[in-house]
Amino acid sequence: MTTLAPPASARDIADARADRRFRWILTATALFVLVTLAGAALSMLWGGRSVLAHEGLDFFLSSDWNPVEDKYGALVPIYGTIVTAVIAMLIAVPVSFGIAFFLTEVAPRWLRTPIGTAIELLAGIPSIIYGMWGFFVLMPVMREHLIPWLDAHVGPLPVVGALFRGPPIGAGMLTSGIVLSIMVIPFISSVMREVFLTVPARLKESAYALGATKWEVSWDIVLPYTRSAVIGGVFLGLGRALGETMAVAFVIGNSVSFTASLLEPSTTIAALIANDFGEATEQYRSALLLLGFVLFIVTFVVLALARLMLLNLSRKEGNR
Amino acid sequence: MSASTSLYRRRRLVNAVAIVLACAAALFGLAFLAWILWTLLSKGLANLNLALFTQDQPPPLEEGGLRNAIVGSLMMCGMGVLIGTPLGIAAGTWLAEVGNNRRLGTVVRFVNDILLSAPSIVLGLFVYAAFVMQTGGNFSAIGGALALAFIVLPVVVRTTDEMLRLVPVQMREAALSLGVPQWKVTMQVLYRSALPGIVTGILLALARISGETAPLLFTAFGNEFFSLDPTGAMSAVPLVMYKFAGSGYENWERLAWAGALLVTLFVLAISLGARAILLRNKPAHD
Numbered sequence: 001m002t003t004l005a006p007p008a009s010a011r012d013i014a015d016a017r018a019d020r021r022f023r024w025i026l027t028a029t030a031l032f033v034l035v036t037l038a039g040a041a042l043s044m045l046w047g048g049r050s051v052l053a054h055e056g057l058d059f060f061l062s063s064d065w066n067p068v069e070d071k072y073g074a075l076v077p078i079y080g081t082i083v084t085a086v087i088a089m090l091i092a093v094p095v096s097f098g099i100a101f102f103l104t105e106v107a108p109r110w111l112r113t114p115i116g117t118a119i120e121l122l123a124g125i126p127s128i129i130y131g132m133w134g135f136f137v138l139m140p141v142m143r144e145h146l147i148p149w150l151d152a153h154v155g156p157l158p159v160v161g162a163l164f165r166g167p168p169i170g171a172g173m174l175t176s177g178i179v180l181s182i183m184v185i186p187f188i189s190s191v192m193r194e195v196f197l198t199v200p201a202r203l204k205e206s207a208y209a210l211g212a213t214k215w216e217v218s219w220d221i222v223l224p225y226t227r228s229a230v231i232g233g234v235f236l237g238l239g240r241a242l243g244e245t246m247a248v249a250f251v252i253g254n255s256v257s258f259t260a261s262l263l264e265p266s267t268t269i270a271a272l273i274a275n276d277f278g279e280a281t282e283q284y285r286s287a288l289l290l291l292g293f294v295l296f297i298v299t300f301v302v303l304a305l306a307r308l309m310l311l312n313l314s315r316k317e318g319n320r
Numbered sequence: 321m322s323a324s325t326s327l328y329r330r331r332r333l334v335n336a337v338a339i340v341l342a343c344a345a346a347l348f349g350l351a352f353l354a355w356i357l358w359t360l361l362s363k364g365l366a367n368l369n370l371a372l373f374t375q376d377q378p379p380p381l382e383e384g385g386l387r388n389a390i391v392g393s394l395m396m397c398g399m400g401v402l403i404g405t406p407l408g409i410a411a412g413t414w415l416a417e418v419g420n421n422r423r424l425g426t427v428v429r430f431v432n433d434i435l436l437s438a439p440s441i442v443l444g445l446f447v448y449a450a451f452v453m454q455t456g457g458n459f460s461a462i463g464g465a466l467a468l469a470f471i472v473l474p475v476v477v478r479t480t481d482e483m484l485r486l487v488p489v490q491m492r493e494a495a496l497s498l499g500v501p502q503w504k505v506t507m508q509v510l511y512r513s514a515l516p517g518i519v520t521g522i523l524l525a526l527a528r529i530s531g532e533t534a535p536l537l538f539t540a541f542g543n544e545f546f547s548l549d550p551t552g553a554m555s556a557v558p559l560v561m562y563k564f565a566g567s568g569y570e571n572w573e574r575l576a577w578a579g580a581l582l583v584t585l586f587v588l589a590i591s592l593g594a595r596a597i598l599l600r601n602k603p604a605h606d
Contacts, residue, residue, distance in 0.1 A: 033435065
């Protein structure tokens, strides 16, 4: 006679059932996360369907944004979004790299933790504070000093000059780019610092033992080792700069007419939505929802690339 | 000989220049951030007073406070955390305990990471299109709380996932080998051990939503009057700041700075608290 397992007690059965139920609940919530992302995209596209059907490709190609006549060409906000984010990155990336280099190789040890913590805390300050600072403090400085100077000295130059001509208003893409860069510097530099700290000490020590300088260790050892994650961090910052609303809405000037000058008022997708949504008619809201969808797709691509690159580094660590 | 000396000299020079530039970058970054904090303190501190908490937001050129906005902020942030946290903990548990090595797990983790850094304005529009428009287009505090909950969700998922994966496998094995069902292992063993980390995550999420403005514009909308009705429009401190800051009315601007300082202090206090919890409980795991 073969031995049989003792028959399952009522308690075992109840436990098994509870386990199954527990697992189902967990799975459902995990799927909910997926549904959220898809739902966000689809609901905005659905909300904007009437404008998309009406405008077609003109929505992306025309710069005629005139809600009164029901014309929605979103080229100006799309252009403004990209330009402000690029300005922000041009300033923030080198400075953030400098800060991360400073915090991991240059600064004396006792200074590293306090400065690192301070920068991480500052990354948590709400973006509206940056916007208010930009509006009340930076804009007057731009108006009185930087813009007249740029207009007089860079404005007359060929080609580049067109970007830096304009009346001293203070609001515009340059001001927004500067505010955005200050906002993302703590963010990018803390990602870079964290990533630099994952470089194995023996790699750096070997280089130092061969007589490499601090700069050579950072540029030739640390940076190649962490390259993909550094780019990932930069893209995370870019994603933030593209979608930032409040820091920009205060200082962009909110004008939907096209201008090549970085010194004149313009707008970005997020700022336009935040600014006009309250008073918008139904059709106009539909256009704003469609803009939101465009913003979502752009940031989704940027953030997805960022995550893939950050994953690369953690894989490298795991394989070691 | 001379070639190698000049190479050596050049390397030393490059290094010195790089170090000077790095120090300059650090100073540049810190100077701007200090400038912002200084502005905040110098403009906000003088306007912090008791009336801020006892009076509602005033019409232009009259005295008042931010009571309706503070209450609205607390209510919506509280509701947002209450909605987002259980969902986030459950999804994070699934990631760490069930889906860890599955393909679906990788996908969920990836999507969650994207949600984590998605622009908040997009989540606000999502709730507007999926909730506010479907309920007849009337703005409500519930809508605001939902938008905030979608910001809380990915933060809590991420920290729960990370904290549960830090719990040693031996603890699960020990509990399971005693015949404890899995849900009990999770609830009574794993959560207990991961609790400080999860609480830190919830606090960080709270810090993040307490300064959010953009998603509330399309959902809670703002309200000039004191209101406790979750089905109606409700005010929040950042919404009032947005409205008041550029208004040109001197008393409105003073209130905006007071609100800015209040929100920032709240956020910094919570982040510091979260860090303290994490630091205090760290040795227990190692």
